Amino acid sequence: MLPDVKTEVIRCSWAEGKPLEDAWSEGKILELQYHDNEWGVPVHDDQILFEFLILEGAQAGLSWSTILNKREGYRQAFDNFDYHKIAAYGDDKLQSLLEDAGIVRNRLKIRSAVTNAKAFIEVQKEFGSFDAYIWQFVDGKPILNTWANGKLVPASTAESDAMSKDLKKRGFKFVGTTICYAYMQACGMVNDHTIDCFRHAECHALSANTKD
Numbered sequence: 001m002l003p004d005v006k007t008e009v010i011r012c013s014w015a016e017g018k019p020l021e022d023a024w025s026e027g028k029i030l031e032l033q034y035h036d037n038e039w040g041v042p043v044h045d046d047q048i049l050f051e052f053l054i055l056e057g058a059q060a061g062l063s064w065s066t067i068l069n070k071r072e073g074y075r076q077a078f079d080n081f082d083y084h085k086i087a088a089y090g091d092d093k094l095q096s097l098l099e100d101a102g103i104v105r106n107r108l109k110i111r112s113a114v115t116n117a118k119a120f121i122e123v124q125k126e127f128g129s130f131d132a133y134i135w136q137f138v139d140g141k142p143i144l145n146t147w148a149n150g151k152l153v154p155a156s157t158a159e160s161d162a163m164s165k166d167l168k169k170r171g172f173k174f175v176g177t178t179i180c181y182a183y184m185q186a187c188g189m190v191n192d193h194t195i196d197c198f199r200h201a202e203c204h205a206l207s208a209n210t211k212d
Helices: 028-037 046-059 066-070 070-077 083-087 091-098 105-126 130-138 157-168 177-186 198-207
Strands: none
Touching: 028 066, 028 177, 046 066, 046 105, 046 130, 046 177, 066 070, 083 105, 091 105, 105 130, 130 157, 157 177
16 A cells, blocks of 8 residues: 555655555655655744754754654653653653653753743743744745755754754754754755755745735
8 A cells, every 4th residue: 555645746856756556664654744744834833843943953963754753752741842841851751851762862852842942931921932032044935945855954053053043042952953953954044955856836836925
């Protein structure tokens, strides 16, 4: 049975691979679904923005497919990314997370989720929403790129540099410029689908309708 993804389309090279008719691992299917439905779509919901902040930080040193495989585990372990609950986690909860095989059991990354939740709430207090804060780094509208191939897509930009610097100043952890750029891609602050990918035009259209 074929996975619930389009079969006869061109995708970004990182999401391609063997033909869909071949045997697919669950991880590859998740990667395709993520590419086809989420990557590059503008996000303005604070809880989803927080989810991606935690997941991108968890990816550091790992592959994105590894994180996608554990995404449901993260949702269960971290109270569906309720940042108010996460900000209140104590030592007992942190210890239980270290023993949870459903997530990346890295002490620094787990503790950073609590630190980032607290900093996230402080940003909301200052700006009214994290959305209002984070989108200022692209002047409130997605950057619409036209890459001919995936090799041209940068690992970081001036915008991700500025974002990283400011997040660190506010106490956030695991927010280096490369992580921030991946975050921008995930949240649709930049459309890095290559021009031959079927999602390039679709995300451009979504970006044109994003809020001012």
